Amino acid sequence: xxxxxxxxxxRRSDRIEAFNAELAQLARERVxxxxxxQYRHVADYHAGLIARFGEDYEIDRSQREKQLxxxxxxxxxxxxxxxxxxxxxxxxxxxxxxxxxxxxFILIAAPLLTLxxxxxxAARDRSGYFAKLAALVCFACFVLDIAMLGQIFNVRPSxxxxxxxxxxxxxxxxxxxxxxxxxxxxxxxSAYIGARMGTWSGAYWLYFGARPENFFPAAAVLFALPFVxxxxxxxxxxxxxxxxxxxxxxxxxxxxxxxxxxxxLDLSRENVEVLYQITGFVLSAAFIALGLRLxxxxxxxxxxxxxxxxLYTKFFDWWWQAMPKYLFFLVVALTAIGFLMLLRRLRAYxxxxxxxxxxxxxx
Amino acid sequence: MKRHLxxxxxxxxxxxxxxxxxxxxxxxxxxxxxxx
Numbered sequence: 001x002x003x004x005x006x007x008x009x010x011r012r013s014d015r016i017e018a019f020n021a022e023l024a025q026l027a028r029e030r031v032x033x034x035x036x037x038q039y040r041h042v043a044d045y046h047a048g049l050i051a052r053f054g055e056d057y058e059i060d061r062s063q064r065e066k067q068l069x070x071x072x073x074x075x076x077x078x079x080x081x082x083x084x085x086x087x088x089x090x091x092x093x094x095x096x097x098x099x100x101x102x103x104x105f106i107l108i109a110a111p112l113l114t115l116x117x118x119x120x121x122a123a124r125d126r127s128g129y130f131a132k133l134a135a136l137v138c139f140a141c142f143v144l145d146i147a148m149l150g151q152i153f154n155v156r157p158s159x160x161x162x163x164x165x166x167x168x169x170x171x172x173x174x175x176x177x178x179x180x181x182x183x184x185x186x187x188x189x190s191a192y193i194g195a196r197m198g199t200w201s202g203a204y205w206l207y208f209g210a211r212p213e214n215f216f217p218a219a220a221v222l223f224a225l226p227f228v229x230x231x232x233x234x235x236x237x238x239x240x241x242x243x244x245x246x247x248x249x250x251x252x253x254x255x256x257x258x259x260x261x262x263x264x265l266d267l268s269r270e271n272v273e274v275l276y277q278i279t280g281f282v283l284s285a286a287f288i289a290l291g292l293r294l295x296x297x298x299x300x301x302x303x304x305x306x307x308x309x310x311l312y313t314k315f316f317d318w319w320w321q322a323m324p325k326y327l328f329f330l331v332v333a334l335t336a337i338g339f340l341m342l343l344r345r346l347r348a349y350x351x352x353x354x355x356x357x358x359x360x361x362x363x
Numbered sequence: 364m365k366r367h368l369x370x371x372x373x374x375x376x377x378x379x380x381x382x383x384x385x386x387x388x389x390x391x392x393x394x395x396x397x398x399x
Binding site: 107108111112115116119122123138142145146149150153155156158160161164167168171172175 | 364366367368370371373374375377378380381382384385386388389392
């Protein structure tokens, strides 16, 4: 068997653990008892596999190790934030003492040195936590480098830095399997696409957020990306793309459903609001259906959240003034109960349908 | 090792492009030195 990455190794190790627990249970209930020789054969094979995974990828071999590695993930994230803040404030404190040449040198050297450190650490650290920490600091240094260099020389603000930051974030995210940097890359590239859309529609690029529809092309690009690029080797990258795409679609829709005057469309404010309210409902329901069909849990959850938000904002519009408050909240609560019953039915329907769709291996 | 070097090279290239773009912008927009 070939294991192409830490994710696959971890998944196989989890399956082995579950298999052993079930085998022990079956033996206790006298449903299936392997001969000692068969049992030893399987146990030896699994022990060999787990040892190899442990050597190659430093996977979590037990529930306890898994809990600890979650803790390590949180600590490495906080460590990276603290380290990046420390670098920033170090610069800030002594910045005025340096000549311009020294400032430029420091700004350029910081991302280069941290990049070299990241690569060196990644080559030695199998767990990946320290490499992730170094990569986050490196990205922070690069963003600081370009932003401060522009400030020193009073360069006109430009959206040109955004695709470069995105490319850098994606490079580190894909190289070392870091979802936080993937999100950073997504934010940068979405801002860039939004800014381009804003510029093409005649606005100054910094005001692209004033027209929420500018984010729709970015949402389409992000949604299409997991179909174009195979992400099976990366932990949860496809799901992150889909969640970000849905956020970029539904948050602007939610804004436009309430403030229609921000739209590009040549319609009256009321018509724009009605259009986006209906589209919001239809698309969130469509994403729930699509998620159920393809086994995308994140699409089901995000779709449900937005469907409920669209519904509740509409309830607020219709009944907040007209109804006594106790009745309003009763209606909201009854709708929530109705939703729960509907979702339960969907779940039962899914399990009758052969346990529903198989979740995508990539996410 | 080859993979790490490739990541280092691409990363360094991106950093170089970013910095050169800003510095080129500065040089292009700098006022010409006064003639005597």
